[in-house]
Amino acid sequence: AQSVTQPDIHITVSEGASLELRCNYSYGATPYLFWYVQSPGQGLQLLLKYFSGDTLVQGIKGFEAEFKRSQSSFNLRKPSVHWSDAAEYFCAVDSGNTPLVFGKGTRLSVIA
Amino acid sequence: NAGVTQTPKFRVLKTGQSMTLLCAQDMNHEYMYWYRQDPGMGLRLIHYSVGEGTTAKGEVPDGYNVSRLKKQNFLLGLESAAPSQTSVYFCASFDPRPHLTTEAFFGQGTRLTVV
Numbered sequence: 218a219q220s221v222t223q224p225d226i227h228i229t230v231s232e233g234a235s236l237e238l239r240c241n242y243s244y245g246a247t248p249y250l251f252w253y254v255q256s257p258g259q260g261l262q263l264l265l266k267y268f269s270g271d272t273l274v275q276g277i278k279g280f281e282a283e284f285k286r287s288q289s290s291f292n293l294r295k296p297s298v299h300w301s302d303a304a305e306y307f308c309a310v311d312s313g314n315t316p317l318v319f320g321k322g323t324r325l326s327v328i329a
Numbered sequence: 330n331a332g333v334t335q336t337p338k339f340r341v342l343k344t345g346q347s348m349t350l351l352c353a354q355d356m357n358h359e360y361m362y363w364y365r366q367d368p369g370m371g372l373r374l375i376h377y378s379v380g381e382g383t384t385a386k387g388e389v390p391d392g393y394n395v396s397r398l399k400k401q402n403f404l405l406g407l408e409s410a411a412p413s414q415t416s417v418y419f420c421a422s423f424d425p426r427p428h429l430t431t432e433a434f435f436g437q438g439t440r441l442t443v444v
Contacts, residue, residue: 223371226369251432259437260419260435260436260437260438261372261419261435263432266432307371307372309372316360316362316374316377316387317362317372317374317421317423317433318374319364319371319372319373320371321369321370321371322369322371
């Protein structure tokens with residue numbers, strides 16, 4: 218069965234600092250990988266996705282993620298965080314025709 | 330261009346009451362899912378459907394029933410609500426055709442409180 222681990226429950230960064238959110242997955246083949254963001258009281262917004270090809274994926278709002286097959290990881294990065302990036306971030310995985318499996322999420326706080 | 334619409338958006342139930350959450354999608358997607366979101370737990374799959382007339386259990390199906398009588402609608406029922414079902418419920422739809430590099434589309438959520 219597929220599983221997703223987000224090791225960091227809560228991360229605090231200073232505005233303007235770089236950010237990396239970790240995601241590890243367990244799946245037999247190369248899965249489809251996603252990062253979603255959820256602002257308080259809101260629904261889920263897709264940041265980026267990886268299906269195949271280039272392992273460095275660009276997303277919206279200046280985010281990128283890198284797929285590393287050898288490490289079963291799909292970490293999310295942003296070079297300079299803005300206060301509006303404070304939210305909860307979810308990594309998710311599926312095989313293309315199975316329901317998405319989500320990690321437990323990482324809450325990002327941004328301080329001045 | 331509605332996408333995925335969930336009704337209602339908010340609801341308060343008393344323990345033992347029943348209710349149905351409706352999810353409607355206008356993208357002709359075959360797959361539809363119901364998730365619940367609880368603090369620190371991420372989104373957990375309740376039930377899903379891979380086509381009209383089909384349903385299957387997910388990770389946390391107990392206390393819920395679903396129906397997919399029409400392709401565009403996926404209903405989630407609580408027959409006898411319990412406080413443990415207090416949660417935010419999300420519906421999603423998905424097109425699984427392999428030549429499409431698509432993703433699941435989510436509704437805005439239903440916040441349910443059982444008192």
